[in-house]
Amino acid sequence: MTQDELKALVGQAALQYVVPGEVVGVGTGSTVNKFIEALATVKDRLPGAVSSSEASTQRLRALGIRVFDANEVGELSVYIDGADEIDGRGHMVKGGGAALTREKIVAAQSRRFVCIADESKRVEVLGRFPVPVEVIPMASARITRQFAAIGGTARARLKDGAPLLTDNGQHLLDVSGLAIADPMAFETEVNQWPGVVTVGVFAHQKAAVCLLGTSGGVRTLT
Numbered sequence: 001m002t003q004d005e006l007k008a009l010v011g012q013a014a015l016q017y018v019v020p021g022e023v024v025g026v027g028t029g030s031t032v033n034k035f036i037e038a039l040a041t042v043k044d045r046l047p048g049a050v051s052s053s054e055a056s057t058q059r060l061r062a063l064g065i066r067v068f069d070a071n072e073v074g075e076l077s078v079y080i081d082g083a084d085e086i087d088g089r090g091h092m093v094k095g096g097g098a099a100l101t102r103e104k105i106v107a108a109q110s111r112r113f114v115c116i117a118d119e120s121k122r123v124e125v126l127g128r129f130p131v132p133v134e135v136i137p138m139a140s141a142r143i144t145r146q147f148a149a150i151g152g153t154a155r156a157r158l159k160d161g162a163p164l165l166t167d168n169g170q171h172l173l174d175v176s177g178l179a180i181a182d183p184m185a186f187e188t189e190v191n192q193w194p195g196v197v198t199v200g201v202f203a204h205q206k207a208a209v210c211l212l213g214t215s216g217g218v219r220t221l222t
């Protein structure tokens with residue numbers, strides 16, 4: 001199976017976690033795009049979704065799925081999203097699609113995070129994928145030095161030669177060279193650095209379930 005087929009497989013499998021009659025939290029990325037396509041087939045049974053990015057919002061609306069502002073609804077039963085890396089305990093690196101801040105917000109609003117990913121995303125130790133960090137622009141040089149002090153190399157994410165602007169109007173650093181042995185401690189520490197908006201390690205908002213697409217089918221990791 002191709003990677004695209006594996007993404008479609010887990011996107012479809014995630015439907016079993018969607019609670020009829022309840023608003024669902026929807027993440028961002030190519031795997032989630034497959035989930036959104038599957039979600040459209042059951043849209044008549046749902047009030048709608050809370051979305052983690054402008055990109056997902058556009059896709060949801062294009063398929064006739066209502067999108068609620070996060071402040072309009074209470075706790076969500078489930079949040080479905082992809083990951084750039086996931087370890088055996090459900091800790092993830094996320095933000096490859098630049099949506100990490102809103103992803104963390106919607107995940108925090110949800111009782112259960114269901115991660116959908118192809119098997120290439122499963123790792124033993126987080127950090128091979130450069131960790132995205134959303135930052136306030138005036139702090140980016142200092143935060144870059146703080147990462148250097150712990151062995152990380154931070155590079156500004158660019159688009160058309162200029163710093164990429166997130167949906168929140170901020171900048172992104174991608175930090176390579178880290179081996180994150182303790183994701184919870186790492187997330188807690190980096191979150192406290194002045195100017196960090198969100199660090200793309202999801203340990204406090206880890207996945208309760210991971211639907212992993214493999215050549216043998218969907219493996220459910222809990």
Ligand code: 5RP
Pocket residue numbers: 027028029030031032081082083084093094095096097098099100103
């Ligand atoms: C976006 C994300 C995505 O979930 C992550 O990048 C995985 O994306 P894909 O499903 O395209 O591999 O965190 O900010």
